[in-house]
Amino acid sequence: MTPVIETAALSKRYGRKTALDDCTIRIPAGRIVGLVGPNGAGKSTLLGLACGLIAPSGGRIEVLGRQPAASAAQLARVGFVAQDAPVYSGLSVADHLRLGARLNPGWDAGLAQRRVERLGLDPAQKAGRLSGGQRAQLALTVAAAKRGELLILDEPVASLDPIARRAFLHDLLEFTDELGVSVVLSSHLLGDLAQVCDHLIVLAGGRVQIDGAVADLVAVHHRLRLDGPGDGALDALPAAARVVHTERTASGRTAIVRCADPVPGAERADLEDVGLAYMMATEAHR
Amino acid sequence: MIWLTWRQFRTQAFVAVAGLVVVGAYLVYLGLRIRHDYTAGIVNCLPSDCSTTRRTFSERYEGPVALAGALLIGVPGLIGIFWGAPLAARELETKTDRLVWNQSVTRVRWLAVKLAVLGAAAIAVTGAYSLLLTWSASRYDQFAGDRFAAMNFAARNVTPLGYAAFAFALGTVVGLLVRRTVASMAIVAGVFAVVQIVVPAVARDHFMPPVTTNVAFAADVMEHADGFGMNPTSAHLIGYTMPGTWPMQGVSQVYNADGTPYTAAQARECMKGDPAEDMACTAEQNLHFSYTYQPGHRYWPFQWIETAAYTVLAALLAAFGLWWVRRRITLR
Numbered sequence: 239m240t241p242v243i244e245t246a247a248l249s250k251r252y253g254r255k256t257a258l259d260d261c262t263i264r265i266p267a268g269r270i271v272g273l274v275g276p277n278g279a280g281k282s283t284l285l286g287l288a289c290g291l292i293a294p295s296g297g298r299i300e301v302l303g304r305q306p307a308a309s310a311a312q313l314a315r316v317g318f319v320a321q322d323a324p325v326y327s328g329l330s331v332a333d334h335l336r337l338g339a340r341l342n343p344g345w346d347a348g349l350a351q352r353r354v355e356r357l358g359l360d361p362a363q364k365a366g367r368l369s370g371g372q373r374a375q376l377a378l379t380v381a382a383a384k385r386g387e388l389l390i391l392d393e394p395v396a397s398l399d400p401i402a403r404r405a406f407l408h409d410l411l412e413f414t415d416e417l418g419v420s421v422v423l424s425s426h427l428l429g430d431l432a433q434v435c436d437h438l439i440v441l442a443g444g445r446v447q448i449d450g451a452v453a454d455l456v457a458v459h460h461r462l463r464l465d466g467p468g469d470g471a472l473d474a475l476p477a478a479a480r481v482v483h484t485e486r487t488a489s490g491r492t493a494i495v496r497c498a499d500p501v502p503g504a505e506r507a508d509l510e511d512v513g514l515a516y517m518m519a520t521e522a523h524r
Numbered sequence: 525m526i527w528l529t530w531r532q533f534r535t536q537a538f539v540a541v542a543g544l545v546v547v548g549a550y551l552v553y554l555g556l557r558i559r560h561d562y563t564a565g566i567v568n569c570l571p572s573d574c575s576t577t578r579r580t581f582s583e584r585y586e587g588p589v590a591l592a593g594a595l596l597i598g599v600p601g602l603i604g605i606f607w608g609a610p611l612a613a614r615e616l617e618t619k620t621d622r623l624v625w626n627q628s629v630t631r632v633r634w635l636a637v638k639l640a641v642l643g644a645a646a647i648a649v650t651g652a653y654s655l656l657l658t659w660s661a662s663r664y665d666q667f668a669g670d671r672f673a674a675m676n677f678a679a680r681n682v683t684p685l686g687y688a689a690f691a692f693a694l695g696t697v698v699g700l701l702v703r704r705t706v707a708s709m710a711i712v713a714g715v716f717a718v719v720q721i722v723v724p725a726v727a728r729d730h731f732m733p734p735v736t737t738n739v740a741f742a743a744d745v746m747e748h749a750d751g752f753g754m755n756p757t758s759a760h761l762i763g764y765t766m767p768g769t770w771p772m773q774g775v776s777q778v779y780n781a782d783g784t785p786y787t788a789a790q791a792r793e794c795m796k797g798d799p800a801e802d803m804a805c806t807a808e809q810n811l812h813f814s815y816t817y818q819p820g821h822r823y824w825p826f827q828w829i830e831t832a833a834y835t836v837l838a839a840l841l842a843a844f845g846l847w848w849v850r851r852r853i854t855l856r
Contacts, residue, residue: 289626293851313628320622326532327618333531340527341627377623384628 240303242420248297257283259444272431273424275441281424289318317381321392323374327366338380350383371402391423428513442520459512460504464491483515525637555660562663593679600687601716603646608695609708616703631849650688672770674724686834693841741811743803754788768820776813
């Protein structure tokens with residue numbers, strides 16, 4: 239099956255600043271992919287490249303096997319909700335659905351209608367007067383009713399309060415199932431992604447830190463409590479193990495260790511631990 | 525795409541149509557009055573009153589016609605500012621480009637449809653205004669006989685169509701590059717104003733090489749000039765305009781038949797006190813002067829050259845805009 243996004247040595251520079259460097263990833267179809275990283279890590283750049291809003295400075299990117307945004311047919315296959323879910327503030331909710339219907343040959347009017355009704359959006363309401371959560375839902379509705387094969391959401395929940403955030407993600411899971419689309423969503427908060435993703439990419443400092451299925455990542459990462467002042471526990475690790483990051487917390491020092499084999503005395507790391515460890519490690523190296 | 529273009533443009537379209545209706549009604553009223561007064565005061569004037577009625581006619585309509593002309597020159601500017609500049613800049617500024625460019629319509633097609641629909645509307649509105657004003661002011665223009673004057677040339681017949689196409693394309697491209705609505709509007713206003721000053725001042729008279737001819741100093745020559753200056757070694761005719769032509773010079777030195785400069789001493793020979801007799805006397809001195817000008821029959825070639833040049837410029841700008849959205853635009 240064609241991967242939804244495949245990149246090779248992809249890079250993007252703005253003048254002298256490198257936003258994304260040597261990015262090589264392969265995202266299989268049918269996943270809900272979380273793209274996580276601190277602010278300025280290059281998440282929006284990678285997603286902008288994937289939907290063809292920006293052109294790469296170097297390397298190669300293919301989305302669903304084709305060059306992004308190269309044709310109307312390719313555009314029809316990818317739904318995109320940009321950061322802050324921009325909508326036309328002067329157009330009503332109904333106008334946005336009409337826009338979607340006029341501009342997308344595969345438009346699913348029934349789906350759009352059902353979603354708007356279920357979300358309780360007033361079709362006559364101007365989009366500029368919607369709340370942040372409603373606006374995000376409207377933008378997602380327009381992107382979803384295109385009935386593409388891939389949905390790309392850039393920080394869809396960043397501006398939402400915790401309740402709207404949970405509702406949005408729950409709703410996303412539900413209709414991803416219903417439509418059978420692949421989803422890539424970014425966030426700087428791992429907690430949001432941990433709820434919904436089955437594939438994680440950690441981006442930090444413009445580079446890919448880890449990329450893999452959540453189950454695989456969790457299986458090979460361990461949390462090791464380091465007692466005492468020395469690194470005795472680390473010295474005793476199997477030869478194949480790699481310390482990702484060590485951190486001092488209130489209850490002592492802990493290390494996140496990557497190792498395919500079981501690590502004696504360690505507990506399983508959860509997804510938040512893993513993602514955070516890679517981001518912190520990158521931060522520490524800068 | 526056409527639906528969306530119309531949906532986003534309809535407010536501006538209503539404003540333009542409402543403005544056109546108001547101005548159009550006034551121009552029809554003005555045109556009818558000018559026609560009436562022209563027939564009554566110019567064509568059928570009593571010989572004793574003719575000079576008075578001519579002056580009244582000129583004074584009464586000079587202002588309104590000039591004002592309507594100035595407004596017509598401003599219309600393409602307004603179109604560039606209020607239709608062109610926000611077209612892309614507002615989308616980029618409010619980030620709705622990321623919404624609309626991710627529907628199943630390529631950016632090139634998005635811009636092409638917008639340019640075509642709004643560009644056609646810009647040309648139609650300006651064209652309708654120009655048609656109305658050209659009709660409305662036709663008797664006055666005939667009377668004033670100065671259709672090459674910068675304000676008249678740019679506010680009659682087909683040139684406004686070229687300006688409209690140019691200003692709209694300019695606005696769109698500036699908006700694409702600057703990405704800020706208000707800044708784009710200001711830049712478009714500035715650039716359009718400069719172009720409208722520079723082209724008549726330095727470019728238009730070079731469309732075709734001017735013609736130079738020797739004109740005999742006839743008795744009626746002073747009716748077409750602003751003044752006459754002389755000194756012991758030379759004499760000059762100031763601001764002479766041969767009827768219907770566009771003068772390329774402000775001052776013409778006057779010569780005798782044998783080519784020697786005409787002088788103040790010679791001029792004094794004819795100064796007896798009665799203007800008509802003095803002029804007849806001067807005419808008999810067999811003088812001539814050289815006159816460089818664009819002939820009146822070049823009015824239409826000049827109209828078409830200027831319109832075509834602006835249209836080509838608009839097309840180049842549009843092509844650049846399409847290339848830009850395809851290749852260069854980047855999300856920040």
